[in-house]
Amino acid sequence: MAADHWERLESDMTRTRHVVVVGGGNAAFCAALAAREQGAQVTLLERAPHEARGGNSRFTAGAMRTVYGGAPDLRRIMPELTDAEVARTDFGSYSRERFYDDLGRVTQYRSDPDLAERLIEGSYETLVWMHGHGVRFLPLYGRQSFEVDGKVRFWGGLTVEAWGGGPGLVDSLTSIAERAGVALRYGARATRLERHGSGWRGGGGRGGV
Structure with missing residues (x-):
């Protein structure tokens, strides 16, 4: 099986600028897209079979932590929000400063500062980009909201979720990647990287590359 995977990758790599993405969760699909x-030719390696694809993303609620300034920002990624829904909901805001504080708290300030900055500063535009590719978002009412005096409010800095939760996010990204021409390889694991000429190639045992 390893030989079969590698033969297909070798065939793909006759094209220029080939990128191999390891993993089949949200981050991997976004990297592939x-x-x-x-303009790169992309192959995505997913260790699981098709029916179990998605890694940790499949088992999440599909919640997305993002910087936003209020309902107008959210409507950019959730155009289905109605005026009535906005009127009865206090979406509040989630600032960069709060995101930094929350990330520091949960990591005990052990996160890489440069990576943390990239994550936070790019959080909103990343969701805009994902929405532009066809990922649908909606308010995270079920897990992160409560009603007070007729007004729905959110807590914990989480307001957005992917349509269908984690499984819905994985299904959506899979379809988007397939339409974009990403080659998906299921049951394929990467075990190591080997220097090969001017680039890198995979190396591994049975069932992997």
């Missing part, structure tokens, strides 16, 4: 936007 970003590479395709830049």
